[in-house]
Amino acid sequence: MKFRPVLLFGLLLSSVAAYAAATAMSGTIVSMTSVECGTKKQSKKESTALLCQQYLVHTATSEYKIQQQKPGDQHIIPANTPIQFTIDKNKMKFKVDGKKYEFIVISTAALNAQRN
Secondary structure (H helix, E strand, O other): OOHHHHHHHHHHHHHHHHHHHHOOEEEEEEEEEEEEEEEEEOOOOOEEEEEEEEEEEEOOOEEEEEEEOOOOOOOOOOOOEEEEEEEEOOEEEEEEOOEEEEEEEEEEEEOOOOOO
């Protein structure tokens, strides 16, 4: 009999955690930079640096630095673009103009309350 309340509490706790992970957050893409994310060999002695886009996303309380997963995904998202995103483990997923994007979260930081 005592097992039933523990089981109900566990189910409630897991459903709350699953809901929190799927909740969309609002943010704005603030800036974009290109960073080196690998090399491509052209011959035995020559190689070319591959560039990936890295974005800075601000929310009301946090700042996320995200980077595209593959160098071949060359889509530029303009600054000051508002997004609704979800974070699943180390990946940020969102849509812009009907196109889905998935980026790796490189870093995160808390924003000061006075910062706008």
